[in-house]
Amino acid sequence: MDGHLCATMCRCQRSKNMFGKHIKPKIVIVGGGFAGLNAAQQLKSSRYDVSVIDPSPHIEWLPNIHEIISGEKKGDELRLSRNILVRRLGHRFLMNRAMEMTSSTVLLDNGMKVPFDVCIVATGSVNNTFGVEGADQFALPMKSVDQCQVIARKLHRASLSHRTTRVTVVGGGIEGVEAFGEVMRAYRNRPQFEFNVVESSDHLMPNAPGHLDGKIRSHTEGFRVNYHLGKKVESVDHEGICFMDGGAIESDITIWSTGAAPNSFLQRSYLTQDANEWASVNQYFQSEARENVFIIGDAASPEGRPLAKQAFHAIDMGKAAAQNVERLLANKALRQFQPSHKPQVVTFGDMDTFMLFRDFAVSSSVLGAAKEAVYTLGLLQMAPPKTAKDLVHSLDLLQRSARRVYLPTLNPLNLINKLPKSKVFS
Ligand SMILES: Cc1cc2nc3c(=O)[nH]c(=O)nc-3n(C[C@H](O)[C@H](O)[C@H](O)COP(=O)(O)OP(=O)(O)OC[C@H]3O[C@@H](n4cnc5c(N)ncnc54)[C@H](O)[C@@H]3O)c2cc1C
Structure with missing residues (x-):
């Protein structure tokens, strides 16, 4: 550990206020998702002054949000109040967006500056449209409960009409396949619907083991489904999708699920150089840019050990990073993270x-x-x-x-x- 930081940390442990009471080290957690909230759960309010910052009032159980599309789950079944969860832990919840950070403060969207001794950044990821023309405007992302509710409402409205509705899922990875499954669950027997799945690889779920492409497609035989595999999308508009090879398909409802991009907070805070870069961290989750900043969850790119952007890794990272924050503040050696492999x-x-x-x-x-x-x-x-x-x-x-x-x-x-x-x- 660097000498200056070590001195700062030791001072944090010893500091007393004017009444002789110990001042607790200030820990700020930016992002109260799977990683951030699990880090918060680990830190005792009796020992640390913890603030969790997130602009959204609810944590959402993202692994099941695709079920909203078919109506299998309702939004309220997938949301928990952040304020309640954080306050139960004895911590402070600030419902704000963090705009940027320095090595000692986080600047919020209301102009407030939140000072910290140590910061944990867990800002997750955002929808990635890879700069495809019209995708942000005409395609529907599915990264939150609200977004899935928009898709569900459009599908439901279309089901009330006799006009043909073409539904396209762009992205045949895990999330795209799960979304398409929900569309099929609710609407495969409705005669007015036609379905398309577009994937740039020549098979569905290209990054999953087991070559499941044939198995998935066998379930949709006999329904009006067209698979456009090995196709890259060039542009999207209100009529449909154009492919880079010159082909095109009509689409009335286009669902976009082609992966994740880093949150712009990372670049704005100089934790990364480039907008498309995930934040590099060492084996203890410390930022390569600042030692008192830990980055976890989807936002982090651990040195020499890329991890899938999954909730179970984010949860484990949250716990491990919080333990390392405690060790840093106690001037103890940090511990290396051992990822678990859950199916x-x-x-x-x-x-x-x-x-x-x-x-x-x-x-x-x-x-x-x-x-x-x-x-x-x-x-x-x-x-x-x-x-x-x-x-x-x-x-x-x-x-x-x-x-x-x-x-x-x-x-x-x-x-x-x-x-x-x-x-x-x-
Ligand atoms: C549709 C879908 C399905 C998925 N299915 C699975 C699955 O089946 N299994 C699985 O393991 N994983 C799944 N995942 C992935 C999993 O949800 C993520 O890996 C996990 O949520 C990452 O946790 P995180 O804490 O890093 O980020 P998140 O959970 O995304 O939390 C990030 C938080 O940071 C907040 N934030 C962002 N910017 C700021 C800012 N500037 N200031 C303050 N706060 C900010 C956000 O509001 C958010 O609450 C799925 C994801 C999606 C979108």
Whole structure:
């Protein structure tokens, strides 16, 4: 650790105010998503003065937001109040956007400056349209509950009309396939709908193990679905999509899911040089630009060990970074992060579910209950019931999941029907 920083940290531990009381070190967390809130949970309010900054009032359970598209889940089932969660931890919640930071303060959108001894940056990612002309204006992103509700409303409105509606999902990666599955869940039997899936690779889910392309496509045989694989989008407008090879398709509702880009806060704060760059961090999550700044979750690019931008990594990073912040403030050696390898569950509407391991995948519709279990347990872990009212809310959540997913999926007759269809893909 650098001598100046070490001195600052030691001073933080020893400082007393004019009444002789110890002043707690100030920790600011920018971004209260999976990574930021898990870091906040780790830090004790009795020892640290913690502020969590986020412009949005709710944390959203992003791994299930595609289910809003079909109406399978409602927005309120996927949101928790940040203010309640943060205040329960004894910390301060500032519902603001952080504009930029120096090595000791974060500047907010209301002009306020929030001083810190150590800052944890967890600003996640934003929708990436790769500069495709018209994509920001005419295509619908699906990175938040609000955005998925917009898509759901447009699809629902179209279903009330007899006019043909062409729905296109751009991006055949995991999120695109999950979104398309939800569109098919709700509308595949409606005769006025036609469906397109566009992917620049020549197969769906190109970064997933198990070559699942054929399996996914087999579920949509017999429906009005066209796959445009190996196609790069050149432009989007209100009539449809033009491809770089000169082809074009008509599209009335275009859903955009081609990946993530870094949040501009990183570049504005000189934590990266380039707008498309993720923030480089060392093995302890310290920014390469500033030692008292830790960067975690989707925003971080850990040295020599790229990690998939996944919620479970963000959660583990949040906990590990908070422990390192405590160690830094206590002048102890920092600990290296060991990522865990958890399988990822990917749903394809009500037609199939895949569990992705490192080198292979398992497919079975009974796995749908696993995704629901991750969701219900995840929400309960994030907001464990503290009052009778909370408990009623939690039981309601479990009951809704049980009614909708667990019981139909785990019904013994269904199991007998579905088990022979389970398959391993390597
Ligand atoms: C549709 C979809 C499906 C997904 N499915 C899965 C899945 O099945 N499994 C899985 O593991 N992962 C999944 N992910 C990925 C997962 O959600 C992310 O990896 C995870 O949310 C990253 O956590 P994070 O804390 O880094 O960022 P986020 O959870 O995105 O949180 C970032 C927070 O920072 C805040 N913020 C941004 N800018 C500022 C600023 N300037 N000032 C203050 N606050 C700011 C934002 O408001 C946000 O609350 C999915 C993501 C999406 C979008």
